[in-house]
Amino acid sequence: MTWVRRLSGWVLCALGASVVMPASPAISQDSELTPAASRTALPVPRQGHEVTEIGPGYYSFRYLGLRNIFLITREGVIVTDPIEPAAAAILREEIRKLTSLPVKYVIYSHQHWDHVRGAKIFADEGATVFSHENCLAHFRDLPHPEIEFPTETFTGTRHEIVLGERRLRLDWLGVNHGDCLIVMTPDHVDIPFIVDLATAGGMPLPFIPDYSLHHWVRSLRELEAWSFENYVGGHGIPVAPKARIAERREYIEALMTETRLAYEAGVPIREIPDQVAEKLRKRFDHLRGFNGIVRDNVRRTLSYYAMGW
Numbered sequence: 001m002t003w004v005r006r007l008s009g010w011v012l013c014a015l016g017a018s019v020v021m022p023a024s025p026a027i028s029q030d031s032e033l034t035p036a037a038s039r040t041a042l043p044v045p046r047q048g049h050e051v052t053e054i055g056p057g058y059y060s061f062r063y064l065g066l067r068n069i070f071l072i073t074r075e076g077v078i079v080t081d082p083i084e085p086a087a088a089a090i091l092r093e094e095i096r097k098l099t100s101l102p103v104k105y106v107i108y109s110h111q112h113w114d115h116v117r118g119a120k121i122f123a124d125e126g127a128t129v130f131s132h133e134n135c136l137a138h139f140r141d142l143p144h145p146e147i148e149f150p151t152e153t154f155t156g157t158r159h160e161i162v163l164g165e166r167r168l169r170l171d172w173l174g175v176n177h178g179d180c181l182i183v184m185t186p187d188h189v190d191i192p193f194i195v196d197l198a199t200a201g202g203m204p205l206p207f208i209p210d211y212s213l214h215h216w217v218r219s220l221r222e223l224e225a226w227s228f229e230n231y232v233g234g235h236g237i238p239v240a241p242k243a244r245i246a247e248r249r250e251y252i253e254a255l256m257t258e259t260r261l262a263y264e265a266g267v268p269i270r271e272i273p274d275q276v277a278e279k280l281r282k283r284f285d286h287l288r289g290f291n292g293i294v295r296d297n298v299r300r301t302l303s304y305y306a307m308g309w
């Protein structure tokens with residue numbers, strides 16, 4: 001992967017903590033793990049920002065613990081998740097270093113506030129804000145002053161954004177993490193952008209908010225059947241091997257199985273988190289944050305089997 005280049009980084013550190021505080025303290029359970037070091041935890045980039053070239057005209061922008069992709073085409077730029085207003089302003093500066101062409105699209109991966117605030121700076125310059133149709137209901141139901149409503153949406157399972165010589169494929173895999181998450185894949189580099197479904201080397205968020213567990217597993221299996229070898233996640237390292245998707249799916253499956261078995265065996269509810277944590281430890285304690293998160297993952301999974309949610 002010698003074509004993955006870091007273009008700039010770590011410049012925000014001097015701006016002060018009030019600027020660089022993460023949008024959500026619960027994010028960034030990522031790891032810098034690679035297959036060759038799959039049981040070694042490495043430092044996670046959580047400060048500053050950087051731009052990484054993934055392929056020709058295909059870049060990833062990281063701000064604190066969050067990450068997006070953007071494409072530079074002959075007719076303009078396609079930006080994905082703007083993250084938050086401070087991040088979007090820096091992203092705009094970074095794009096300006098690479099091209100003078102306008103940002104024509106801002107595409108939301110899903111509706112969650114940690115990823116999709118800050119599109120205004122691009123919308124004010126004429127960019128179309130785009131998402132899956134299902135995101136609209138969330139933005140209307142719980143508006144956020146820093147979130148621009150999409151001006152165009154699509155329904156169904158697939159759509160293509162065409163700009164200049166590039167096509168960006170948008171795939172909606174159904175309900176998984178919320179009901180409007182899309183996977184984005186450029187037509188010239190088979191490295192999709194997959195947000196929040198499989199953060200490489202990390203644990204899920206403690207209470208796994210807005211995840212349908214069985215549909216999550218189904219979606220991960222669908223992605224495993226795709227042809228790509230690497231992907232860009234919404235958090236953490238720039239490019240992760242596809243094996244990390246299987247690793248996340250195996251963790252969720254084991255979490256569900258062990259929690260269900262303990263629940264059906266009549267183990268007292270208060271004892272189940274510790275018991276399941278010990279069962280999962282041998283296979284998964286290399287995942288970053290395992291000890292602090294696994295019991296909350298079990299508690300959320302208990303509601304799945306006890307309440308059907």
Ligand SMILES: [Zn+2]
Nearest residue numbers: 110112177196
């Ligand atoms: Zn999310």
